[in-house]
Amino acid sequence: MSLKTLKGLVPAALLALALAPPLQAGPVPPLVLAVGGEPEGGFDPVLGWGRYGNPLFQATLLRFNTDLSLVGDLATSWSLSDDRRTWTIKLRQDAKFSDGTALTAEDVAFTFNTARDAGGLVDMKILREARVVAPDTVELELTRPQITFTSHLVGLGIVPKARYGADYARHPVGAGPFRMVEWRPGEQLVVEPNPYWHGGTIPFPRVSFVFGAEAAAIALAQTGAVQVAAVPPAGSDAPPAGMRTLHVQSVDNRGVMFPMVAAGGKTAEGKPIGNDVTADPAIRRALNQLLDRKALVDLALEGHGRPAHGPADGLPWDQPAAALPDADPIAAAVTLEAAGWIDRDGDGLREKDGREARFTLVYPASDSLRQALALGVAEQAKAVGIAIEPAGKSWDDIDNVMHADAVLFGWGAHDPSEIFALHHGDFAGVAYYNPGYYKNPAVDAHLDAAQAAPDFKAALPDWQAAQWDGRTGFGARGDAAWAWLVNIDHNYWVSDCLDLGPLQIEPHGHGYPITQGLQGWTWTCN
């Protein structure tokens, strides 16, 4: 064989190897997704697996519908006692784990009690005890009323008591829609439909999750190797052939947290508390009226986002009436003048009682999106004579200044406990919850009323009233404790042959949440 033929053969052989026939069973091909979301610690719900999206292997007691209303999964009925401290949950009898054994009330009680005691990402300290009261009934007793405990009914996948041990996270067995074929950490997770699943049949013979950097996902999509890829906003509108771009709305939000009390205080560790400028409600309200959020979306997200007016835009517990009309510099100026913030010396900056309308806006220096937002906010604020000085810091430094400087934070969960944590006076200065020391007794009363509600749905009006009840609230119309800026769209490339069905508003965390409805996806090509 001459050298020339050999040279020609090498790429041809490589090509043949690269294009080795994929596994094919019937007309529906196996799916490959590059959406990240690998839990490094494995697939153990007790340690926190499945809290942001589909737990794949395990079934949960309840599920959120696309519109975030509750439906039963393992539970056929669920109710809260009159003292709001005991959930009684009836279980379906046909649920089986992927090894064919039946899922019983024992397994449910075991899962909840184990999660309560585990040092993982499931915070269930409020659970006193889960106990079996009948073969198909479990009681969950709480130490005090807390309606947001519902999120555990939705989020905690049930593990089999008999099969749960040290290697469970790597070899999960559950009653969910899929069972594990192989997990190669850092590389790929391969799953197939669980034949014992109680929810119906899944058309795809196999689903694989490719992990790795965003750039790898893009390259895989461009070579046609994946059917869904999570992509960054830049360039997302130019999908490769055979794919379309999906911009999914989210509550993955960013907003400015204001210190709410006057300067002078100190925490137990000696960190300063309070800011005399942002403590003035007129400043906070004026900024909420002034900011052109649409322009911020265009500036920082290339248009792939929604203006944010609250911490939970579009979720069932959101109160749209709490927002003020924005992009209105005249209204902002009127607010400031009425409160005595006037530019007396003509330097373009307003003053009140000899104090300039000037404060620092801190953002994590490693986050280019928050930097762009901070600079954009500062630029817009100049127009009404407020000087905002953006400052990039490490999280360690932010920890030290976040009670005295405004901070650009990001939140967004399918869980109203976030609203509670961010605004309840009891959480002032606790971790990152309420760094501004916001406290309004009327708001606290609404939040407490929500937690004591008879069920999740009945709590919604109380969550909304905390934002704006017609007189007060933490929303912009009331105390304006925050100036919310944007909700980030999550961008995906999806195969033209793949129908994802209805999509929910996604929580914080780009990528894996798209799999929420995975078991209902359909293949539309032949």
Place this chain on the structure above:
Amino acid sequence: MDLQLMRRNWLARLLLERLIRLIWLVPLAMAGLFTLVSLAPVDPVQAYVGARVAQVGPEQRAAIAEAWGLNAPAPERFWLWLSHLAAGDFGTSITYNAPVLDLIAQRAGASLALIGTAFFLALALGFSLGLLAAAMRGRWPDRLIRGLAVVLSASPGFWIAILLISVFAVGLGWLPACCATPPGLTAAETSLGARLTHLILPAVTVSVVGISALILHSRARAVAFLESPAARHLAAHGASRLRLAFRYGARHALGPALTVHLAGAGELVGGSVLAETIFAWPGLGQATVRAATGADAPLLLGIALATLLFVFCGNLLADIAARLADPRLREMR
């Protein structure tokens, strides 16, 4: 010691010397690294909780810290780690929730395949290009090869990786863009050929670190040989410069080339961290990045220990190879 004995025992002497060095080097390196990790401005609990701040309250954070044993003061934790290590227990990774030794064993294979391939690729390419350049000294192939060496040594690895992906994976479609195996297949279903095609681009990326130094070194050595009286004598008898360089010059250049290359094993490891991140290669480099961002001290220390031994062995092999290639070195201290 008479000359004869010294000559026979050079290897034993070298090994003993290095063993002594290892005995003081390892604890020093571990203590230094542990200090750095403890001082790093990353709170491991916060890194673990991440965006779930609102769902994980202060009580639960305390429970996590307790489960990880973070409440003890740093020197005490280091002492605990050391005493466990003495018993062969490397501890448990907090990010991966698995024994460190298992993780390293699981991932070392992928990293070694990548680094090993890159090592031999760089050696073969760099050495032969260096000899070719020496043989063609001053002519256009020499200028081209030297130019290449300079460009490669000035190019950042990630840039080369992106270039390779866009040309060979996305543009031409010849090679896969990422990962160690084809997406959608289990390890058992993956053919050896598919594994090898997936290895090519990452290995080339890692090898680039070593190639330019090898080219320039081998070239300089071969040029020195070609100008020596012996080579001039052979040339006068009609031996071509190419034959001189590859037949006789190679022997002169190989020893130093191996030394340079083996001594640079640390750079290959560094390059692999980058390549593993870009190509989603499931090796130790990927785990290192994750361990560092999560302030996962046990895993980081375990990987550092493994890397230290790896680089140490690389350097030791370099010294042995140099002594094998050049007997004069065996007698020198």
